[in-house]
Structures are given as structure tokens and as C-alpha cells.
Amino acid sequence: MAKAKITFEDIEQTVSVPAGTRVIEVSERIGAGIIYGCREGDCGTCMMHVLEGWNNLTEPSVLEEKVLKENMAGRHDRLACQAQIIGDCKVKPA
Amino acid sequence: MKTSVDVSAHREGVEFADGVYWVGALDPNLRTFDIILTTANGTTYNSYLVRGSDGVAVIDTVKENFSDEFFARLESVADYSEIKVIVLNHLEPDHSGALPELMRRAPQAHLYISQRATSMLKALLHGEADLQYTTVKTGDSVSLGDRTLAFLHTPFLHWPDTQCTYVEEEGVLFSGDVFGCHYCDKRLYNDLVGDFRFSFDYYYAHIMRPFKKHVMDALKLIEPLHLKQIAPTHGPILRDRPRRYVTHYRELSTSALARSIGEQDRSMIIFYMSSYGNTARMAEAISEGASSIEGVRVSLYDLQGGETDPFVDLIEEADALLFGSPTINGDAVKPVWDLLSSLAVVNLKGKLGAAFGSYGWSGEAVRMIEDRMRGLKMNIPVQGQRVKLIPTDEELQDCQDFGRQIAEVLVGKPQEKGVIDFADLA
Incomplete structure (x- = not known):
């Protein structure tokens, strides 16, 4: 299975994961500072800032785009409960 | 200023600034609000109307079953055809309840809400009306000719959608739930009503306590205003020395702990329960380990000897919270759950959390407490410490290391780490 590395900048920790893993699955287990609310892409609580590897996360769905807009997301912000890791990237809590 | 006012004697609007009217409703019999609050003498749903040379604005409405009183007061000061603007500062049903009917009676009126309110509006009205609205933020304003409504983006006071509206020419701030209270008094004004400090x-x-940071952000926008009166959505209109309430909000939202232990120090609180002294010994070892890190102030509390409310106060200001519980019949003990289910009034987002405990055979308590803390939006940087029955010297040493490790995370000391494989994560 293809692997990818995700780095959580706030705790300076890198994890090697199977491609397709959602950020939420890794960040909760590792204790990174991204915080979750509904866990289903609706509330915007888990907004994270993508520092590197923007294109190494799956593209946001129409629903995620809408929630990002409602929560006044910045240019490189994503929802950690929705984004799947498909290549190396670095993130931090937004 | 009038010396006697009795708004329960009539159903008319009350003018409290030039062209600015109270058109709200009294609910003196309410005793429980939103499940979480009690009120000894009811509440008011304050709706307001602003008359400008070029149209009328309605600011917030009332709870649906108080619509008759609201519409009667509104009709006494304006005709529906004059209403040009409707502002909802907050979409909670006690303020948006009469909106659909108001829109039916004044179909030409245009609605102004915050960006965050849009999804709530849809969920509240469920397509009842194909509403046209404009979203507004700080810096936006709407003109009514000789009256201007300026908007302040003040989210999370106490919903994501909340905002304030300011009538520049009259110095009146429509603050939404901010500066409000559940206090029903027919005398309407803060200098005439009874003692409503409590x-x-x-x-x-x-209502506001979980959002202190957002209160402080909002105060930055509110404090520079020339405030003659504050008109909240519940309770008395604050016409007498309104700035006192602004100052009081700042005091209530300021950390008391930072003043006593210094801005740089981090506070860690260890709560525990112990049946045979084993979890207590773990707590002491963890405390000792954590205390060895400079800049960390550790407090140790046995839950058996305390009450929930003061503990909630301590938790609010702590940076790290550790909970120790034995496992009894596959669960953490009740005092731990009691405390962990009493925290809705404080903001825990991003605080560090950890759990520990001694157990007899299965030891589920630690994982369950960790899950609860994650659910409360806390970070769990170090996996919990579990000891079977009586801790050995080595296990107590592990507890010390555990405390030290959490304290290091708390002061931001980098930990030694390589790349972790996902498969190795529990």
C-alpha cells in the first residue's frame, strides 16, 4: 500500500500513514492540537492550516468548500475530518 | 428620564431614544430557560424599532408565542409598509421566533444577518420563506436616512452567528444577548428596575463564560463606541451609566489566576479518586514528576474532599488537567464523571489532558476518561498511565516520568521524536 508522511507542526511529529487516511484519524491518536467538533464536516471546528503539500490532500468536496467559506477559512485551510492524505504534507491548527 | 414606567399596563412601543423604540414582550412566568438556566422572575424578549427619515428598521424579534404582544407594540409605532430593514443579531428561536410572520406582514423588508447565521436561518425556517438576505460584518452599515445602523462582528456570544448593531446618531448599542439577563421587570430601565445584579x-x-476570549474580542469593538444606552435582547435597557456593564464584562472575562501565579507559569491540576490508596500514590508521583519542570505549577486535589463548582472554577483557568480514577465494574468512578459532565460553562478547547489509575483486572477507566476529554476538545498528548493494583517502585517511577513528560509538553519543551508509523499508534 502506498504510504505518505504527515507532519503536525505544533507537536513537531511526523507520522507515516497508508495513503487515503483521513487527517483526523492520525491527529487524534498522536495528540496533535487540531480540535474536533462534529467530526462529519459540518461545524468547521477542525479547521487546519496546510503549510506544505496542499496538493497531497484529497480535494475538498462541495460541502467542505461551503463549510470553509462559512467559517471564513484562509487560502490554505482545510477540515481535518474531511481531508485524506495522499502524499507528504505538513499541517497545524488554523 | 421618566421616573415611573410600567410596560405591562399597555401594548405600545416605548421610545427610549429619539426614534428608537422598545417593542418587546414580557415573560414573567418563565422559570427555566434553555434547560441550563433558571430564572426567579422570568425574562423579557427585547425587540427594538428604529425610525429614520428614510424608513424603519426592526432589530431582533421575540419568541414565537409572544408574537401578539410584539406585533401590537410594533403596530403602535410604525406601519408594516414602512419597514425597510430587519436585523437579526442572533438567530436563537427566542429572538427569531416572530421573523416568518414579520416577513409575511412586511414582505418588502430586507434582512441583515451575519455570515455565520446563514446556515442557521435555513435550519430554523426550513424553506418556510424564500428569504432574501444580506450578510454583514464590522464596517458595514445600512442607512435609514438620518439614522445609520452600523454592524459589529461579535461571533460566539453565545452562538457562532451573534453580532451587535449600533445606531451611531443616538449612541444606542443593540447588543444581542451580550449585557443581557433573564430578569423581567415592567419598569424596563436599569435605573428603575429592582436589584438585578445577581x-x-x-x-x-x-451564557458568556465559555466564550471569554470572544468577549474580549468583542469588547475591543464595543469600548471605543460612544455609548449612551445599551439595549440587550433580555432584561433591562441599560440607559444609566451603560459603560459600567462594559467594564464589568471585562473584569468577568479576565483571568484571575494569571495575576496570582504570573503570566508565564502554566497551571496543572491533578484530580483523583482512590479506594485503596493506589491511584492516590500514582497521583502523588505524577505531581512530583511534573513539579520538577520549571514554570509548571501543580495542584493536587482528591475529588472526595471537594464540591463541583469550585473545581469548575479551577479547571477553567488551568492549562493541563489530569484525572485519576480506579476502574470499578469496568467504569471510572462517579465523582470523576460528575466533574467531567459539569464543564459546559467553561472553555476547555486545547487544554492538555491526561488520565491515570490503578485497576484490578480490566482497567477501562483511563481510556474512557481520555475519550471524554477528547470529546471536550482537549488534547491528549501522552497516553494514560495504568497500574495493576499496587504500584511497584518502578511503576511509581513511570508515573513520575509521565508527569514530567506532560509538564514538558505544557511548557513547550520539544520532545525527542522520529517518524512514527501509523500502525504503531494505539
């Missing part, structure tokens, strides 16, 4: 503070403690 209701004001109680309301803050249950």
Missing part, C-alpha cells in the same frame, strides 16, 4: 452575573456565568 441575574446579570448569573447570565454571564452560564
